[in-house]
Amino acid sequence: MKFPDNLKYTKDHEWARVDGDTVVVGITDFAQHELGDIVFVELPATGRTLSAGETFGVAESVKTVSDLYSPISGEVVEVNDGLEGRPELVNKEPYGGGWMIKIKPSNPAEVNSLLTSAAYSALIKEGH
Amino acid sequence: MKKTPLWQAHCALGAKMVDFAGWSMPVQYSSILEEHKAVREKVGIFDISHMGEIEVKGPGAMEFLQWLVPGDLSRLEDDNALYSALLNDNGGIIDDILIYKISGQRFFLCVNASNASKDYKWIAGHATSFPDVEVANLSRDFGMLSIQGPNAEPLLKQIVPYPLEKLGYYQFATTTIDETSVIIARTGYTGEDGFELFINWQSTAAIWERIFSRGKPFGLKPIGLGARDTLRLEMRYPLHGHEINETTTPYDAGLGWIVKLDKGEFIGKEALVKQKAEGLKRKLVGMELLDRGIPREGFNVIHNGEQVGVFTSGTLSPTLNKSIGLAFVPVELSAVGTQLLVDIRGRHAQAVVCKTPFVQPKVRRKPAGEAVTEPQSAPVNQ
Numbered sequence: 001m002k003f004p005d006n007l008k009y010t011k012d013h014e015w016a017r018v019d020g021d022t023v024v025v026g027i028t029d030f031a032q033h034e035l036g037d038i039v040f041v042e043l044p045a046t047g048r049t050l051s052a053g054e055t056f057g058v059a060e061s062v063k064t065v066s067d068l069y070s071p072i073s074g075e076v077v078e079v080n081d082g083l084e085g086r087p088e089l090v091n092k093e094p095y096g097g098g099w100m101i102k103i104k105p106s107n108p109a110e111v112n113s114l115l116t117s118a119a120y121s122a123l124i125k126e127g128h
Numbered sequence: 129m130k131k132t133p134l135w136q137a138h139c140a141l142g143a144k145m146v147d148f149a150g151w152s153m154p155v156q157y158s159s160i161l162e163e164h165k166a167v168r169e170k171v172g173i174f175d176i177s178h179m180g181e182i183e184v185k186g187p188g189a190m191e192f193l194q195w196l197v198p199g200d201l202s203r204l205e206d207d208n209a210l211y212s213a214l215l216n217d218n219g220g221i222i223d224d225i226l227i228y229k230i231s232g233q234r235f236f237l238c239v240n241a242s243n244a245s246k247d248y249k250w251i252a253g254h255a256t257s258f259p260d261v262e263v264a265n266l267s268r269d270f271g272m273l274s275i276q277g278p279n280a281e282p283l284l285k286q287i288v289p290y291p292l293e294k295l296g297y298y299q300f301a302t303t304t305i306d307e308t309s310v311i312i313a314r315t316g317y318t319g320e321d322g323f324e325l326f327i328n329w330q331s332t333a334a335i336w337e338r339i340f341s342r343g344k345p346f347g348l349k350p351i352g353l354g355a356r357d358t359l360r361l362e363m364r365y366p367l368h369g370h371e372i373n374e375t376t377t378p379y380d381a382g383l384g385w386i387v388k389l390d391k392g393e394f395i396g397k398e399a400l401v402k403q404k405a406e407g408l409k410r411k412l413v414g415m416e417l418l419d420r421g422i423p424r425e426g427f428n429v430i431h432n433g434e435q436v437g438v439f440t441s442g443t444l445s446p447t448l449n450k451s452i453g454l455a456f457v458p459v460e461l462s463a464v465g466t467q468l469l470v471d472i473r474g475r476h477a478q479a480v481v482c483k484t485p486f487v488q489p490k491v492r493r494k495p496a497g498e499a500v501t502e503p504q505s506a507p508v509n510q
Contacts, residue, residue, distance in 0.1 A: 036144075036156060036160055037159050040420065040421065040422055042421070061160075062358060063357075065422075
């Protein structure tokens, strides 16, 4: 299971990657593995304002539904429309084609409070 | 947590294990979608050893069972199985069961894992009023395997000496695999042609391995509870605790065909006669979502701004790639084509009542070379 060093992570198994003045958000390799075959992803409309920890959508596998939580505060400036037709991208490329939303942060420093790859790996090993 | 004889085999195959009715069971091995497809297109093997087996025997066995269940066992031939139910006095379904008739004095009941103890107490308790009836809980004596899919027969013909082509749907035979006695029944819970095997508990792992060793050319895959659920839902087979429970009668659940009111007295009959006379108020229907999203158990059905029904099961159908589900709705809103809304976490999605089964079953209705007969039969449950 991979947790790239250039990403930041939440305890709820989302990842965040700073990309210029936006932050790209998705769910981790661990999360997609736990969910199993993802068959539906519900994402917010662009323009929506999120607070850190707020639910921004759901990922549904055949058996379960999982809420998605925003790692940071800010405005949704882009959503991955490709997931509508190909939700399985979240399983296949959780850090690539399976990204979910891009947020323009209201407080860019907030990203620094997220978990590092090492800290997130440790969390998974502890069984969370 | 209880373990079947195959627990170690599941772990060795990398299965994701879950608690199911107090049993540690595989929910999936590779992927629910892959496993579902394997059963529809090739063949899959399921460990269903968690299910319960109860033997009813003795000179009074037939008379007792006729009073215990709503089906008519006098019509059932030896070596045939009948889908039936245990009902309470209100006609509510305590459990749905399969009754295997070995002879007029010996029957084998297959019951849901979660209800095995409750069912045994219910059956044994009522049997005390009948002379010459013995009831035994054999749930820990028998393991069970289910082999389902178009390649089930060619695969099992490699291993089982019995001429399987002679078995029609809901017929069974006692035979051997590697000198182990097994009961093999042409039954299942997937809508595919397939077989369910009763094997003594100690030999179940060896028979599982034996089938595996011959399975590769047939595309055999191990299948978990996840795909078992999507497969049965595409067939509209009810699942106890979801579509059926002690507050739903066979009529509510669309299982009126298992009730034979003209056969004499049986537990729950009075309530069912009354319900039939008064007419049904609600009906279990198949629904397909027209908007995006997946209807889940407990989601409300909305009509004219009011909650009028509730979903009992829902999933993405891997075969159809559509969101489907079963829901109780008022009879007047149950006609095929009726448009209703589903409350998906606050969003109202369009849905339509549709025909069921959602996918056409491919069960082998008749033995090879014999005339078509329609057995009174349905699936064994999980």
